[in-house]
Amino acid sequence: MKKLKRLSFNTKCKLCLLPSLAGTLLFFVIPYFRVLYYSVIDNQFRRNFVFLDNYIETVQNEYFLLALLNSLILIAVCVPVLIILALLISLFLSFGIRKLKALRASFVLPMVIPTAGIVLIWRTVFTDTSTPLPIYLLFIWKNIGICIVLLTAALTAADRSVYEAAKLDGAGSWTLHRKITLPMIAPTILFSVLLSIVNSFRIFKESYLFYGTNYPPDHSYTLQYFMNNNFLRLDYQSLATSAVLTSAVVFLIVLCGIFIQRRYNR
Amino acid sequence: MKKIVFTVVMIIAAVIFILPVIATLALSFWNGGEVSAEGYSDLLFNCFVFYPMFWNSVIYAAVITAVQLVVIIPCAFAFSQAKFKGKGLLFTFYIVLMMMPLQVTVLPNYIGLRDLGLLNTAWGIILPMIFSPFGVVVMHQYMKSTDSAIIEATRLETNSIFRIILTAVVPQLRVCIFAVVLFVFADCWNMVEQPMLFLNDDSLKTMSVFIVNAADYTGHVLFPASVIFIVPVFLLYLFFSDSLEKGLTFGEIS
Amino acid sequence: MKKKAVLIFTLIFFAVMLLLTLTARSIHNASIPHVSARRLTNQIFTEEFADENGDMQTLKRYSLAIDRELYESGNIYVLTQTLINGEYRDTARLAHIETGAEAGRYIEVISGLNPIDRIITDAKGELYDGCEVVVVK
Numbered sequence: 181m182k183k184l185k186r187l188s189f190n191t192k193c194k195l196c197l198l199p200s201l202a203g204t205l206l207f208f209v210i211p212y213f214r215v216l217y218y219s220v221i222d223n224q225f226r227r228n229f230v231f232l233d234n235y236i237e238t239v240q241n242e243y244f245l246l247a248l249l250n251s252l253i254l255i256a257v258c259v260p261v262l263i264i265l266a267l268l269i270s271l272f273l274s275f276g277i278r279k280l281k282a283l284r285a286s287f288v289l290p291m292v293i294p295t296a297g298i299v300l301i302w303r304t305v306f307t308d309t310s311t312p313l314p315i316y317l318l319f320i321w322k323n324i325g326i327c328i329v330l331l332t333a334a335l336t337a338a339d340r341s342v343y344e345a346a347k348l349d350g351a352g353s354w355t356l357h358r359k360i361t362l363p364m365i366a367p368t369i370l371f372s373v374l375l376s377i378v379n380s381f382r383i384f385k386e387s388y389l390f391y392g393t394n395y396p397p398d399h400s401y402t403l404q405y406f407m408n409n410n411f412l413r414l415d416y417q418s419l420a421t422s423a424v425l426t427s428a429v430v431f432l433i434v435l436c437g438i439f440i441q442r443r444y445n446r
Numbered sequence: 447m448k449k450i451v452f453t454v455v456m457i458i459a460a461v462i463f464i465l466p467v468i469a470t471l472a473l474s475f476w477n478g479g480e481v482s483a484e485g486y487s488d489l490l491f492n493c494f495v496f497y498p499m500f501w502n503s504v505i506y507a508a509v510i511t512a513v514q515l516v517v518i519i520p521c522a523f524a525f526s527q528a529k530f531k532g533k534g535l536l537f538t539f540y541i542v543l544m545m546m547p548l549q550v551t552v553l554p555n556y557i558g559l560r561d562l563g564l565l566n567t568a569w570g571i572i573l574p575m576i577f578s579p580f581g582v583v584v585m586h587q588y589m590k591s592t593d594s595a596i597i598e599a600t601r602l603e604t605n606s607i608f609r610i611i612l613t614a615v616v617p618q619l620r621v622c623i624f625a626v627v628l629f630v631f632a633d634c635w636n637m638v639e640q641p642m643l644f645l646n647d648d649s650l651k652t653m654s655v656f657i658v659n660a661a662d663y664t665g666h667v668l669f670p671a672s673v674i675f676i677v678p679v680f681l682l683y684l685f686f687s688d689s690l691e692k693g694l695t696f697g698e699i700s
Numbered sequence: 701m702k703k704k705a706v707l708i709f710t711l712i713f714f715a716v717m718l719l720l721t722l723t724a725r726s727i728h729n730a731s732i733p734h735v736s737a738r739r740l741t742n743q744i745f746t747e748e749f750a751d752e753n754g755d756m757q758t759l760k761r762y763s764l765a766i767d768r769e770l771y772e773s774g775n776i777y778v779l780t781q782t783l784i785n786g787e788y789r790d791t792a793r794l795a796h797i798e799t800g801a802e803a804g805r806y807i808e809v810i811s812g813l814n815p816i817d818r819i820i821t822d823a824k825g826e827l828y829d830g831c832e833v834v835v836v837k
Contacts, residue, residue: 192607193528196520203517203577208543211554211561272456283456286464288683289676291632297470297657297672321463326629333625333690371587374545381547385638389658407549411643423550430550434542490720491728495786497721504714648786663785677713685706 212427218420234421244422246398247406248429251381254316254402259376262320263369266327271357273328274335284328291325299389312399315387322386323379327372334368335361366444374437381430384408467676474669488665489674495648495663496656496671503653504678506568507634510575511627517576518626520607522585523615527597537586544579548639559644570644571652575634581626588622589615624686632679733825735792735833737779737818740764745801745808764815765806771799777827779818779835792820794829 187195219235222228238244273284298318306314346356362369384404387396394409395401403426410419477484489496525537543551555574556565564570592615600614616623638654645651653675660668743765751757770776777792784791797812813819820827827833 189601189607190528190530193524194530196524196607196611197528199517200521200577200582203573204540204543204579206562207558207574207577208551208554211556211558214557215554269456269459272452283460285683285687286460286467288687289467289680290463295636297473297669298466300668301466301469301473321466324463329625329690333621367587374541378545378547381549384549404547404549411553419553423553427546427550430545430547431542434538434545438538438541491724491731493785494725494728497717497724500717501721674717678710681706681710681713685703685710688702 215420215423218416219424221417224416234417235425238418238421238425243401244406244425247401247403248425250312250399250401251403254312254319254383255377255380258316258319258380259373262324262327262376263373265320266324266331266372267369269324270328270331270335271361273332284332287328288325290322295322295386295389299386302390309391309397312397314390315383315400318386318390319380319383322383323376326375326379330368330372330375331365334365367441370437370441374434377433470669470672470676474673476669477666485666485670489667489670492665493663493667496653496667498649499651499653499656500674502568502650503635506571506575506652507631510572510634511631513572513576514578514581514630515623515626518581518585519616519619519623520611521582522589523611525582525586526589526592537583540579540582540586544583552639552643555640556643565644566646566650568650571637571640571650575637575640578630578633580633581630584626584629585619585622588619592618621689624689628679628682628686628690631682635675635679729834733792733823733827733831733833734836735777735779735820735823735827736836737820739818740766740809740813740815741806742815743803743806743808745803745806747801761801761808763800764809764813765803766797766799766809766813766819768802768805768807770819770821771797771807775827776813777820777823777829778813779820779833782830782832784832790833790835792823792827792829792831792833795819 218224220229220231222230222233269287273281302314302318306317342360346360381404384402387400387402388394388405388408391397391400394405394412396405403422407419407422407426410422474485475481475483525533551574559565559570559574564573596618597610597614600610604610604613636654637652638658641650641652641655642658653671656663657668657671657675660671742762745761745763745765747759747761748756749759766776776795776797778795780791780793781788782791795812795817798810800808800810802808820833823833
């Protein structure tokens with residue numbers, strides 16, 4: 181105990197990191213190296229080292245490519261729509277009529293509704309499955325809540341005095357928001373974008389229940405289906421390889437996000 | 447004029463978003479073409495497996511949320527206060543980990559749990575979720591907007607790091623803690639894949655699994671179960687909603 | 701004020717769920733028939749028949765017997781276990797019995813029942829094929 185007291189503040193701070201780091205190492209990092217190992221051997225029993233063969237096979241697999249493409253399209257289409265919609269709604273909720281603030285609950289509720297019941301309703305409303313639109317709408321419906329919570333909070337915290345001053349100078353409400361509000365809440369917007377991308381990968385459960393099959397129409401066959409089917413077939417090599425490839429894609433997306441932010445700040 | 451149009455559009459949008467929720471509520475009282483509470487009696491008085499699953503969900507979500515707070519507050523505090531080489535890199539790693547889709551993290555989780563012999567135990571659900579990086583990232587973002595002068599002042603008074611965290615950091619982080627509690631609880635409450643993949647025994651599974659498999663049970667249990675499923679998270683949201691509005695801002699990422 | 705209301709509602713919700721958890725099964729059991737059940741016995745039955753010479757012969761058989769009173773009281777239900785909502789529960793199955801010889805208060809059962817079957821002898825409440833029951837000791 182005495183020893184602990186003599187430690188410097190900095191060391192103690194570092195010790196505070198330990199529990200979180202230990203858990204992360206134990207459940208994410210160390211097993212991830214196992215996954216990496218699985219991705220370069222030929223099978224679980226023979227364990228021959230095949231280097232990049234699994235990767236070449238996966239990259240040449242047309243279903244993997246289709247799945248990757250669909251996942252990226254989902255992000256490219258839905259995330260901007262989601263963010264713009266959430267931004268408009270939160271702008272209105274913060275700067276519009278006060279009494280309407282209660283409306284926020286109706287946007288936030290979908291976040292916590294269990295999907296199984298909703299999917300039944302979705303199925304009766306959207307009978308046409310020739311486009312991925314139902315899934316896109318389900319995604320936006322489900323994820324707008326968290327973005328609105330984050331964005332309205334940021335807007336509420338934004339400095340109103342700057343805003344009032346600009347208004348007195350005669351700036352229109354559009355210019356006002358574009359020039360003042362937007363930069364103030366930019367970090368929150370970026371955070372919402374990242375979070376939405378994370379959640380776009382989570383839409384599998386809903387999609388799976390909606391189509392009720394492991395092989396949905398081509399336009400909705402996303403990476404999660406590909407991995408789930410590998411999980412069902414217990415094809416560890418393919419699973420490990422696609423997990424590594426997917427994590428590489430996500431890694432690139434995050435780097436892009438950070439890069440954009442650094443540039444924007446300069 | 448413009449305001450009225452906006453208001454009407456807003457109300458319509460709100461109604462569209464809330465419609466599936468209302469439909470869930472309405473359908474739970476709809477049985478074979480007439481209004482009745484039969485679905486509820488089918489669920490509550492004939493489907494006893496529902497109860498352990500309900501309490502499992504409550505216990506998992508509560509334990510995960512509580513322990514996660516204990517783990518992430520010191521961790522986020524350390525990220526903002528400690529000085530060491532590679533801190534930025536480590537934090538970037540947390541962001542990358544947060545971004546990883548479930549399908550990517552589930553496999554390492556599964557392998558880690560298998561090696562520790564924790565598959566098919568409650569720990570298999572609880573432990574990996576405790577260390578999910580989301581809370582650390584959010585908390586650290588918020589930590590940037592806290593007043594470091596208070597922390598400095600407390601440092602002069604006490605040497606104990608836990609005292610500093612409890613008296614100087616936690617009160618400032620109040621709103622963020624509420625937000626994290628809400629999101630983490632909702633996330634645990636909604637998880638389906640982990641219980642399905644990590645657990646075999648029905649007695650350990652959660653209510654979300656019950657709802658996915660609702661078709662296996664007799665009677666119209668799906669919508670009544672969905673309504674009960676919504677209640678706890680909705681109450682939690684109502685409880686925190688005022689505080690959340692008071693300000694939850696984020697600094698720049700990394 | 702609002703927080704207080706939410707807190708009280710939360711408490712009520714969990715209290716009701718706890719109460720239901722503890723009482724749901726007994727409430728359910730109160731609404732279904734209570735029955736008593738027992739195994740059948742074996743009895744000696746004699747049958748007379750004419751052999752190829754036209755002489756009367758008697759044959760003694762030791763076989764499954766059902767009480768005449770029980771048999772004549774209506775449908776015979778057998779206690780079975782059925783998987784309902786993820787657990788095995790006692791249910792009543794309607795037995796289609798074929799009877800043979802008679803001996804005193806017993807009737808021979810030729811088919812439709814097994815020696816290990818437990819027969820419902822007494823039921824409080826209406827029974828039907830496949831209905832769930834509570835067995836009283």
